[in-house]
Amino acid sequence: MFDGADTPHLDHLVARLIERWPDHGDYVAKSLAGRAPEVVSASDALARVILLLGERAAAGVEGLIDDYRFLCEKIVLPEELHFRRHGRYRLAKFEDAERECYANPLLMGRYMNGLLVSEAVWSNHAHVFAEYLNDYLPRLASGASHLEIGPGHGVFLYFAATKPGVGRVEGWDISPTSIAKTRDALQALGATGNVELRLTDLFAAGAAGGARFDSIVMSEILEHLEDPVAAVRAACRHLKPGGLLWVNVPANSPAPDHIFLFEGLEHAKGIVEQGGLAIEHSVAFPMTGATLEKAVRRKLAVSCVVLGRKPGGPPDSTLGNH
């Protein structure tokens, strides 16, 4: 499908998606067009995992696809309408998002399943995942300790846990539902050996354990919080000097539990800097069908990846320069 590239899992996922939701075919074709070979390869690796998880789910792969459609049509679309009308997200308080979303396991289950499929289908999500797989994970030196805050569907954590040579891996979340979802995913994928999942509030975790991690990932977390700078600072306390924080936030991307509006890459970089880290690398990926220039000009959704380094590490830090 991709200029001779061998992408059996992505081909299979796309075929089943379009079979289940034919009207989505044009969107999918647009999203897949123009992906670089390394992005396509990452999407294929991701599609393999999505299919494995789908085949082990009660409703099968079709259930995941139905949840993806539910995400697009019933979760995102009404929020997009509000955002376009008012120029802001509908909710601004964590307690409101908790009441509407986090306290609703049925909704959250479908939401996370939908997001899982979107990681391979939406252009910005697919590029972010490729960035994580191809750029970030190779930065982790052998034995590096790794933490993901809010691992959700568990796929990012799975690829970290199965990276050859990685040290201790942990996943923290404040939601029992999310932790259970991550645990189920890792068990289904056979990747629980070196992973510890903890029901932990990042802020309450405080100094417990000290600065233990070489690497921390916060993927699509900060937009769910009222004070993302405080969250970056809290995460930074768990990083060893010289450790890396990989942040992925969507800008101009309404969802029922997005309460902090990131306006673009510079905004995201500023938050990470205010949190006490030096920016090492940053990149933005526009939504399907838009160039980055057009997305910025039109305030369309853009995924922003920011890599920060905690000051104070030795020159020969266990995390290499890329």
Added chain:
Amino acid sequence: MDRDEIRAKVRDILAEVIEDDNVEIEDATVAEEVPDWDSINHVRMIVDIEAQFGIRFEIEEITRSENVGDLVDMIKAKLDRQGA
């Protein structure tokens, strides 16, 4: 405002949203036939229609229209109700 005037205004709004001054539509046109008329651009177009016509859509109405003709009828019905 008659249907032809509404359709012409809808065309102008669509052209601005998808950044294609040459786009042409008729009652039977469906979004899938128009490059870049995707779900997000549809929402953006609806919001622009709301602003320019002074009307408001319910969320269910946004996905209900099968083609341009349906959308024009919906706008006309809302305008007629306002004028009644």
